[in-house]
Amino acid sequence: MFTGKKRSTRGERNIQWVEEYLRVPDGKFAGDPLKLPDYMKEDFRAIYDNPAGTRRAIISRGRKNAKTTEAAMLVLLHLCGPEGHSAPHAQLYSAAQSRDQAALIFNLAAKMLRLDRALFDAVTIRETNKVLQCPFLENIYRALSAEATTAFGLSPSLIIHDELGQVRGPRSPLYEALETATAAQANPLSVIISTQAPNEADLLSLLIDDAIAGHDPKTVLRFNFAGPEYEDPFTVEAIRAANPAVDIFMNKAEVLSMAENARRMPARQAEFENLVLNRRVETNNPFVSAPLWRGCGGEVAAGLTHPLLRALVAPHLRQALAVSACRAFPTCVGNASHGLVRAAEAASYWSRGMAPASRRLA
Numbered sequence: 001m002f003t004g005k006k007r008s009t010r011g012e013r014n015i016q017w018v019e020e021y022l023r024v025p026d027g028k029f030a031g032d033p034l035k036l037p038d039y040m041k042e043d044f045r046a047i048y049d050n051p052a053g054t055r056r057a058i059i060s061r062g063r064k065n066a067k068t069t070e071a072a073m074l075v076l077l078h079l080c081g082p083e084g085h086s087a088p089h090a091q092l093y094s095a096a097q098s099r100d101q102a103a104l105i106f107n108l109a110a111k112m113l114r115l116d117r118a119l120f121d122a123v124t125i126r127e128t129n130k131v132l133q134c135p136f137l138e139n140i141y142r143a144l145s146a147e148a149t150t151a152f153g154l155s156p157s158l159i160i161h162d163e164l165g166q167v168r169g170p171r172s173p174l175y176e177a178l179e180t181a182t183a184a185q186a187n188p189l190s191v192i193i194s195t196q197a198p199n200e201a202d203l204l205s206l207l208i209d210d211a212i213a214g215h216d217p218k219t220v221l222r223f224n225f226a227g228p229e230y231e232d233p234f235t236v237e238a239i240r241a242a243n244p245a246v247d248i249f250m251n252k253a254e255v256l257s258m259a260e261n262a263r264r265m266p267a268r269q270a271e272f273e274n275l276v277l278n279r280r281v282e283t284n285n286p287f288v289s290a291p292l293w294r295g296c297g298g299e300v301a302a303g304l305t306h307p308l309l310r311a312l313v314a315p316h317l318r319q320a321l322a323v324s325a326c327r328a329f330p331t332c333v334g335n336a337s338h339g340l341v342r343a344a345e346a347a348s349y350w351s352r353g354m355a356p357a358s359r360r361l362a
Helices: 010-021 038-048 067-079 082-086 099-114 117-122 173-179 203-213 236-242 252-264 266-275 290-294 307-312 315-328 336-351
Strands: 056-060 091-096 124-126 131-134 139-145 158-162 189-193 219-223
Touching: 010 038, 010 067, 010 082, 038 056, 038 219, 056 203, 067 082, 067 091, 067 099, 067 131, 067 139, 067 158, 067 189, 091 099, 091 173, 099 117, 099 124, 099 131, 099 139, 099 158, 139 173, 158 173, 203 219, 236 252, 252 266
Parallel strands: 056 189, 056 219, 091 139, 091 158, 158 189
Antiparallel strands: 124 131, 131 139
């Protein structure tokens, strides 16, 4: 059994095992020994050295910060590593919203096993049903997806919820089936690894808010995001706040290119803020984006008393108002084609900042 260096904490022992046995599974450094960056080491210490013990850990960052690779490390720690030796006969599961997503953790863990002879000899890899089994310790890992027929009848000691931010709304049958199946375990551990959900009412948002409130000392939150203090979301500082790996192994030039694309094309901004800056932003773009709407604030010219005329002062809103004008002329009254012509005529006026004669405002 791997014990690590003398006087090592549980978290430090696990870090030492990862760096001793596991190798980079893919990319340009594939096959090289894993050297955990500092932020991942802090994740391990937060999870395994919590004085209260950890029941649930939430790790939320922007995309491409090796979250899935970190999840695969945790699986192997509990399958054939020190955690597996401490608690044998364990059932380990990773859960995702689709079969393809569920296979990612399995594939990375299998690659790591194949890159080390000792681990490869100790673990049986079953590709067809996405199962890893350590016969000596009688530990078994299985990848599950929300598309599976059932997740009942299980007794997990470790659950990895991968990209739980994809769940819309406050409930997930797969999440609930797994989380209510841990009562037979002495020290179950759930780890949620995901970019933020877009809405406040989504399941992951509720879990993060509860963790921030600090109600349960057994809940650990590792949260990187670009907060409201970063008014310009396209700066390197904002990107770095949500992506601790941007200066380590991420393609920084590519991320900055994404930021510039989002700056030039407002339709891309919401997606950039949600997936890269790890903000709660709906990726389905609203009719008028929030930054554009906020940019129309402040004093308006004297004499413009009607709200619609005030809005016309902002050139960026003229096109938006042109479409809104179409809605002001219902086509369901009288001749439908005549109504459409009037609506198009009104849209033309609004787009140039003028009110049509038939709809002059007091």
